[in-house]
Structures are given as C-alpha cells and as structure tokens.
Amino acid sequence: MPLDNTETIAAIATPPGTGGIGIIRISGPASIGIACRLFHRKGIAGPAASHDLLSHRLTLGHICDPASGEILDEVLVVAMRSPRSFTGEDVVEIQAHGGPWLLRSILALVLDQGARLAEPGEFTRRAFLSGRMDLTQAEGMMDLIEARTSAARKMGSALLRGELGMEVSRLREALLELATRMAAEIDFPDDVGDLVDEGQVLQDLQEYYLPELRRLIRMGENGVRLREGLRIVIAGLPNAGKSSVMNRLLAMDRSIVTDIPGTTRDLVEEPLNLAGLPFVLTDTAGIRDSSDPIERMGVERAMESIRSADCVLLVMDARRGADREICLLEETIRSSPYLLVMNKKDLVDDCDAIALPSSWKPAARVSLSARSGEGMDALRKALTDLAGFSEVQHAALPNLRHRAAFERAAEALERVRAGMLSGHFWDLLSVDLHTAIQALGNVLGENADPDLLDRIFSGFCIGK
Ligand SMILES: Nc1nc2c(ncn2[C@@H]2O[C@H](COP(=O)(O)OP(=O)(O)OP(=O)(O)O)[C@@H](O)[C@H]2O)c(=O)[nH]1
Numbered sequence: 001m002p003l004d005n006t007e008t009i010a011a012i013a014t015p016p017g018t019g020g021i022g023i024i025r026i027s028g029p030a031s032i033g034i035a036c037r038l039f040h041r042k043g044i045a046g047p048a049a050s051h052d053l054l055s056h057r058l059t060l061g062h063i064c065d066p067a068s069g070e071i072l073d074e075v076l077v078v079a080m081r082s083p084r085s086f087t088g089e090d091v092v093e094i095q096a097h098g099g100p101w102l103l104r105s106i107l108a109l110v111l112d113q114g115a116r117l118a119e120p121g122e123f124t125r126r127a128f129l130s131g132r133m134d135l136t137q138a139e140g141m142m143d144l145i146e147a148r149t150s151a152a153r154k155m156g157s158a159l160l161r162g163e164l165g166m167e168v169s170r171l172r173e174a175l176l177e178l179a180t181r182m183a184a185e186i187d188f189p190d191d192v193g194d195l196v197d198e199g200q201v202l203q204d205l206q207e208y209y210l211p212e213l214r215r216l217i218r219m220g221e222n223g224v225r226l227r228e229g230l231r232i233v234i235a236g237l238p239n240a241g242k243s244s245v246m247n248r249l250l251a252m253d254r255s256i257v258t259d260i261p262g263t264t265r266d267l268v269e270e271p272l273n274l275a276g277l278p279f280v281l282t283d284t285a286g287i288r289d290s291s292d293p294i295e296r297m298g299v300e301r302a303m304e305s306i307r308s309a310d311c312v313l314l315v316m317d318a319r320r321g322a323d324r325e326i327c328l329l330e331e332t333i334r335s336s337p338y339l340l341v342m343n344k345k346d347l348v349d350d351c352d353a354i355a356l357p358s359s360w361k362p363a364a365r366v367s368l369s370a371r372s373g374e375g376m377d378a379l380r381k382a383l384t385d386l387a388g389f390s391e392v393q394h395a396a397l398p399n400l401r402h403r404a405a406f407e408r409a410a411e412a413l414e415r416v417r418a419g420m421l422s423g424h425f426w427d428l429l430s431v432d433l434h435t436a437i438q439a440l441g442n443v444l445g446e447n448a449d450p451d452l453l454d455r456i457f458s459g460f461c462i463g464k
C-alpha cells in the first residue's frame, strides 16, 4: 500500500446495497478542490468555490457531471478541513441518496477528478499515521464495527477511547525515564551521583511493572474470548438430550432430535449471545463404541472438539445416574473445565439428590428438563458465571497482538530483575529494559512497519 499521503483517496463509506442515504468520503489535499468542481450550491449556477464549503457545515446542492452538465443527485456536502477531521487531512463527505448505481457514478466522477480509490482501512490508517489515534484505538474501532454482542461493543468502545493505549503509554513513559537515568549513570558515573536507587527499581519491578504486565496479559485472555466467543462443547452419551439442550439454549430448532440413540453425527455449531456475552455452541455425537463407520467418525469429531473446548457441557440422562459408561466418559473429559447437566429432570423424582462419584469436579451442576425448559435459566446463569467476563466487561481488553507484546515486555523485565538480583551491570540490563520499552511501543504502533499496518488495516472495510 502506498504511504504517500499527498494522494487524495475516495470510497463509498456506507455499506453496499440500497439505503436511505449513501456517503462518499474523500480525504487528502485535493479533496475540497475535487468536491467543488462537482458540486453546485442550490440556486447558484456553476461549480462551488472553496470558500463556499465552510468547515464542519452542511451545504445543500447538486452533484453535476462537469463533462455533460448532467445533474446526478441532490446532495448535502460537508467539508472538514485539516487538521480537524478523522484522517487529519482535508476531508469531504458527500451525502447522496443511497442507490448503489448512483453512488458508484458519483464516485467515478470523484476519481475522474484525480482521487484514487481508497484501500480497505486506508482512512483509518491515515488517521493513525497523522497521530490522530494510536494503533490500539484503530483496532478498537474495528472491534466496535464488528461487535456482535454488547460486551464486545463496550470493549471496542473502550479501546477506541484510548483506555488501553493510555495505560500502556504510562507504563512505557515510566520505563523510559528509568532507562534515561540508567544511561546517565553509565555514561557519567562520577558527575551525576547515584541517580538510580537499585533497591527502589527492584521493588518497582516486582510490585508495579511486572504485576501490571501480568494483569494486562490475563486481561488479554478475556479479550480473545470476548472477540471470538467462549467455545462450549455439548457432550454426553447417546440420547442424553444434548441436541435438545442445544436447541433450548438457542431457542431454535437447530439440531435434529429423535428418540433414536446416535442421531447427531456431525458437529453442529452455532453462535449464542447470552446476557450480551458471546459463546459458540457445538453439539456433538453421543459417545459410544459403534460398528457404524459414520457414527464412529462422528464420535472421533466429538472427542476432538471436546479437547479444544473452553468448557464442556456434560449432559447426562438423570434416570441412568452415574453409571459405568458416563463414569468412563467423565474420566476422558475431566481435564477440561466442565458443567454437569442432569437432564430429563421431569422423569425422576429428585434430580438434585442423585449421588455422583466424589472424584467428579464439575464447575457447576444443573438439573433441568430440556423438554419442558425447566431449569434452563440456571444453565444460562452457570454459563455466564463461568465465562467470568462480568468484572472485565467494560474494560479495554487487549487482543492477541497486544498480549504477545506484553509477554515480550514481561519476559524482558523478568530478565532485568534476575540480572539485578545477581549483580549485573547497568549496561547489560539496559538492553533488556529497552526491549520492554520497545514491546510496549509496538502495542501503540510506534515504528510499526508497513507489513504490520497492512495486516491490521486490510481487515477493515473499504471506506473506513
Ligand atoms: N422427557 C424428557 N425427554 C427428553 C428430554 N430431553 C431430551 N429428551 C428426549 O430424549 C431423546 C433424545 O434427545 P436428543 O436431544 O436427540 O438426544 P442427544 O443426546 O442429542 O442424542 P444423540 O444425538 O443421539 O446422541 C428425544 O426423544 C428427546 O425428546 C427431557 O428433558 N425430558
């Protein structure tokens, strides 16, 4: 992607298809000139002049093809002059009627006048490069646009407001300041006296920097789950009612239910939004030895997906209690966190009283009837409790990229700490200190190489 910011770029900023209005966005030094050549103010003959487009004011008029004089549409035009715009450059937005052909025709005129079609995410990339936002904010904007649950939306919005960026900046500034003092002590050991109080530095590392980085890494784990959804795999013996539980949770008839054991073969996957939190549910084949090759493949897939689950819902038929088969199955899944669902509560007298082996350690036990729906609320609550998102719902959670950088920073600071304890010299330690500083800078996008920016911004839509 060219980095030459003197080019003026343009794109349709509203989604494809027909809508009430559609917006064409232009950014770059030529944007106001281009708009003026195409725009005639209402009731005034001829193209508008630059001073007709007051910054941050809407102006009513028409878009005219300068070659033929044809009027394409009645529009509102707004100019946002540099630096008070999204990209920091001169920006013009043309609000036209939302027909796809119409918008494409206007865009074609804009391109004829010398703008280039914007690449995906290029407006945001320019906003980042002009210092309007750090990289975490740009990523937050993407999260916000793509959010499918309220928790993901809140997280994106917190990132976009710069909450994570500010935290990282503070940490980085403090480390930079320490590095500066270290450097002075290395270069002018006699002149500056004792600039670095080693005891204090060690204490700060142990009580502030390292715990803070570890907290960010932990938050990053939640961030990944919140972006992708917690993977819940529904497993059990044939006919336990797994597919019935799945359908109840989804409130739709997603998975086939019959009274024939071995009904479900393939993995049946579906996203679920519970109390604003994202989950991905997978229904699986009932686990048993089978001579049917198709069912055997289903069981293999079930076992694989159990291994990759964040949490297993172990569904059992309450009438069978903890019999031999279910005990064997429990043993194979117990290394994953699991919730125990005692299903078919309607068919037994006291479901909660059914004894379970003491070696079973489910995160929670819920009795319910997938047939009547009784007890489903308790299951929903157990799932949201398990997700453990509640306390971090509003925070600007780090993503995978941030988390990897925090890990690099923590490892480097850990080396500084170990080095200090074994009495290394400052000049050795300062290399690691700089590694940590650099890793934090990477989170914010400092000195980001174009490949990284390509990777991040190419995920955006055109016009953003
Ligand atoms: N009475 C009663 N029947 C239930 C309940 N849940 C499921 N069933 C019945 O149990 C049978 C099996 O249900 P499914 O949901 O297909 O069970 P499954 O675990 O998905 O079975 P497989 O896919 O074959 O492994 C069906 O006839 C359901 O109607 C329940 O809570 N109470």
Ligand SMILES: [Mg+2]
Pocket (backbone or CB within 6 Å): 242, 243, 244, 255, 256, 257, 263, 264, 283, 284, 286
């Ligand atoms: Mg099933």
